[in-house]
Amino acid sequence: MSTAKRTNDVTQVLHLTQPYISPSTTPSGSARRISRRWRFTLTEGLSRLLAGLVLATAVFYVVGFTAWTTWISFTDSTLLPDYTFVGFKHYARLLGSRVFQVAYGNLVIYGVGFIVGAAAIGLLLAVLIDLKIRAENALRTIYLYPMALSFVVTGTVWAWLLNPDIGIENFVRGLGWVNFRFDWLIDTDFAIYAVVIAAVWQASGFAMALLLAGLRSLDGDIYKAAQIDGASPARMYLKIMVPAIWPIVVSVLVILLQIAIKTYDLVRALTAGGPGIATTLPTNVVYDYMFQRGEMGAGAAAAVMLLLSLLLVILPYALFQRFQKRKQYRHD
Amino acid sequence: MIDARALAPLRAALGSRIAIYALLLVFALFYLTPMMVVVLNSFRSFEEITRSSVLGFPTALRTDNWVQAWGTYCIAGACSGIKPYMWNSLMIVVPATLLSTLFGAMNGYVLSLWRFRGSNIIFGVITFGVFLPAQMKLVPWAIVLRDMGLSNSISGLVLVHVIQGLAFTTLFCRNYYLNVPQDLIKAAKIDGAGFLQIFWRIILPLSPPILIVTIIWQFTGIWNEFLYGITFSEGSQRPVTAALMALSANIAQAREYGIESAAVLIAALPTLLVYLLGGKYFVRGLTAGAVK
Numbered sequence: 001m002s003t004a005k006r007t008n009d010v011t012q013v014l015h016l017t018q019p020y021i022s023p024s025t026t027p028s029g030s031a032r033r034i035s036r037r038w039r040f041t042l043t044e045g046l047s048r049l050l051a052g053l054v055l056a057t058a059v060f061y062v063v064g065f066t067a068w069t070t071w072i073s074f075t076d077s078t079l080l081p082d083y084t085f086v087g088f089k090h091y092a093r094l095l096g097s098r099v100f101q102v103a104y105g106n107l108v109i110y111g112v113g114f115i116v117g118a119a120a121i122g123l124l125l126a127v128l129i130d131l132k133i134r135a136e137n138a139l140r141t142i143y144l145y146p147m148a149l150s151f152v153v154t155g156t157v158w159a160w161l162l163n164p165d166i167g168i169e170n171f172v173r174g175l176g177w178v179n180f181r182f183d184w185l186i187d188t189d190f191a192i193y194a195v196v197i198a199a200v201w202q203a204s205g206f207a208m209a210l211l212l213a214g215l216r217s218l219d220g221d222i223y224k225a226a227q228i229d230g231a232s233p234a235r236m237y238l239k240i241m242v243p244a245i246w247p248i249v250v251s252v253l254v255i256l257l258q259i260a261i262k263t264y265d266l267v268r269a270l271t272a273g274g275p276g277i278a279t280t281l282p283t284n285v286v287y288d289y290m291f292q293r294g295e296m297g298a299g300a301a302a303a304v305m306l307l308l309s310l311l312l313v314i315l316p317y318a319l320f321q322r323f324q325k326r327k328q329y330r331h332d
Numbered sequence: 333m334i335d336a337r338a339l340a341p342l343r344a345a346l347g348s349r350i351a352i353y354a355l356l357l358v359f360a361l362f363y364l365t366p367m368m369v370v371v372l373n374s375f376r377s378f379e380e381i382t383r384s385s386v387l388g389f390p391t392a393l394r395t396d397n398w399v400q401a402w403g404t405y406c407i408a409g410a411c412s413g414i415k416p417y418m419w420n421s422l423m424i425v426v427p428a429t430l431l432s433t434l435f436g437a438m439n440g441y442v443l444s445l446w447r448f449r450g451s452n453i454i455f456g457v458i459t460f461g462v463f464l465p466a467q468m469k470l471v472p473w474a475i476v477l478r479d480m481g482l483s484n485s486i487s488g489l490v491l492v493h494v495i496q497g498l499a500f501t502t503l504f505c506r507n508y509y510l511n512v513p514q515d516l517i518k519a520a521k522i523d524g525a526g527f528l529q530i531f532w533r534i535i536l537p538l539s540p541p542i543l544i545v546t547i548i549w550q551f552t553g554i555w556n557e558f559l560y561g562i563t564f565s566e567g568s569q570r571p572v573t574a575a576l577m578a579l580s581a582n583i584a585q586a587r588e589y590g591i592e593s594a595a596v597l598i599a600a601l602p603t604l605l606v607y608l609l610g611g612k613y614f615v616r617g618l619t620a621g622a623v624k
Contacts, residue, residue, distance in 0.1 A: 047528040148607035150556030170385040265558040303467040
């Protein structure tokens with residue numbers, strides 16, 4: 001039964017990637033209905049113009065807005081843009097400022113904790129579900145539903161659970177363990193791990209879904225071959241299955257990493273960057289400069305550095321993707 | 333594909349099935365606890381919660397938290413509950429989802445079936461927009477919206493989300509339309525069909541599978557979006573995520589966890605429903621963007 005479902009999944013995926021073409025959709029003779037040639041040319045020109053405009057907007061949005069913000073980062077803009085060039089002034093000041101250094105330190109701790117946590121839990125769950133278990137659909141739904149929520153909701157609810165006065169600490173003490181402590185949220189050294197917990201809760205199901213899709217795309221023969229080898233199951237998954245779906249593993253890591261770098265609302269809802277600046281991330285610094293302190297130039301510089309740190313990840317990944325594709329092409 | 337017999341020794345070696353299910357259930361509990369906490373608290377009174385903790389069962393089935401959260405609770409000075417903000421979000425999400433999907437489909441159509449010199453570079457640039465952090469766009473948007481007279485308005489946020497969405501919708505649709513045979517377009521052109529005619533009569537009828545994915549993706553993303561919402565709107569114009577934040581940041585009065593729980597649930601309901609009803613497509617959207 002499970003095998004039948006699997007095949008069904010495959011056809012559904014095929015259906016998604018290969019549109020079904022019904023013969024009746026070809027417009028035979030519809031052109032005759034358009035009588036006048038000039039009208040046809042006019043609508044044709046206008047519709048292409050419209051499509052060109054939409055396309056140009058999408059391109060300008062990426063290139064133009066990036067260039068605009070970069071330009072502002074080299075100016076002394078405060079509440080309003082002011083286009084006098086001041087060079088790398090804001091960059092130098094930011095790099096030397098404590099809040100900026102703390103924010104990037106936090107990003108490293110949070111990023112590593114979040115990516116390793118979400119990927120490891122995601123892989124574990126994907127492997128367990130891959131072992132042909134019952135109630136697979138129900139479990140998958142439960143593991144993945146946090147992805148449908150906003151970070152604001154996640155942050156709000158975890159703020160209650162991790163708040164020692166009202167959350168888990170108080171609850172466990174009420175059960176009798178009166179010395180139980182779980183106050184990471186208000187501890188300067190541990191608050192960032194509280195953010196990790198909430199973020200892992202939100203995104204690990206998503207890692208599970210992607211990795212499971214990868215495992216399911218593997219040929220059944222690979223399982224048999226692994227068994228003939230006499231490898232233990234844990235070893236089998238680590239040494240054979242995971243390398244076989246390596247491109248997906250890399251995709252998952254990159255997606256998680258860019259979620260980590262972009263994280264903003266979760267921190268605002270969960271800790272508001274505190275205690276002090278213990279959980280402030282680079283994204284919060286950007287917003288703080290731009291809209292709290294009214295230093296648009298410095299905020300823009302912080303945003304550009306955020307983009308640069310993202311590029312540090314995306315560029316190698318893009319090259320890797322290219323390499324993979326070329327390899328695949330050669331094999332075909 | 334994997335036959336059950338081949339897996340049998342494997343299962344045995346991994347320990348009993350019970351251990352596997354126990355582990356799966358522990359994780360199920362981890363994912364479900366926050367949701368259960370919110371649901372249960374939405375029926376508990378202020379005293380019940382503050383006397384113990386947010387983890388507990390309600391003593392009676394009270395609905396006044398829901399009534400207050402929906403219509404009368406004060407958020408940032410306005411005592412209208414969460415209702416007007418839900419309405420704002422709806423007014424933003426519906427047009428923005430439909431327009432960004434339509435324009436994305438059109439972009440995908442041009443970039444896959446009307447290729448021109450440089451179209452792959454243009455596609456690359458648009459795809460890069462998927463990774464571009466929102467912080468890079470806040471200042472230009474602030475200036476553009478001000479100059480267009482759209483600051484602090486629902487239409488302004490619709491515009492932001494339509495254009496912001498183009499990167500994803502173009503990516504999804506372009507990759508999907510790559511599999512439409514070029515010959516179909518050639519045949520239609522010979523028959524005298526124009527650019528838009530081919531789009532409406534041939535391409536869109538082939539598109540429902542990808543459009544469902546795109547619409548669910550956009551709906552969830554826009555409904556849950558916070559940063560643009562908080563930056564480009566104030567007071568009564570705010571979307572529901574921004575209102576939720578204002579509600580929990582309310583330091584003037586004691587925290588009403590029960591009312592907040594009801595508000596959180598109301599705000600999360602649309603995307604949760606979309607996920608439960610269209611979950612299959614939701615997963616497909618997640619994987620389509622990534623595994624490719």
